Amino acid sequence: MEIFRHAPASANYLIDRDGTVYRLVPENRVAWHAGGGHLAWDPTLKSMNQRAIGIEMFAVGSPDDMKLFGITPEQYDSFKSKHPEWVGFSDAQYAALSQLIVQIRARHPGILHDRFHIIGHEEWAGRDRRTDPGQLFDWTRVGLNRERPAQP
Secondary structure, eight states, X not given: OHHHHSOSOOOSEEEOTTSOEEEOSOTXXXXXXXXXXXBTTBTTOOOSTTTOOOEEXXXXXXXXXXXXXXXXXXXXXXXXXXXXXXXXXXXXXXXXXXXXXXXXXXXXTTSOSSTTTSXXXXXXXXXXXXXXXXXXXXXXXXXXXXXXXXXX
């Protein structure tokens, strides 16, 4: 959690590897998690932070995901061999995220359970700036399609 005490960003929720959900910013407050971006299916949307509930999950992504952070393939392989339990997402995280989505949707019925309302940072910001949840995240584990359909 120390990394989030000094980060220039915030999120409404953080899900730890063991499935513990931390509320960092109340849903009625703006969390600064999305930054600049756009959605191909809604070109009128200019800002995501004021409209979104941000959820972060502790995990190390794929080698391609981690390039953004300057991680070389050699560094990635070394880390993965020493800490394979940190690569990808845990069963407990998927279970906690599924429950959290149900709870958030109960409070905000306008959030539909689809890939137009539940998106990753990489879809908003683009993979040149954000790579999460990344290639290792299995959207089907939270009842969603891996790929977002072309149109809502």
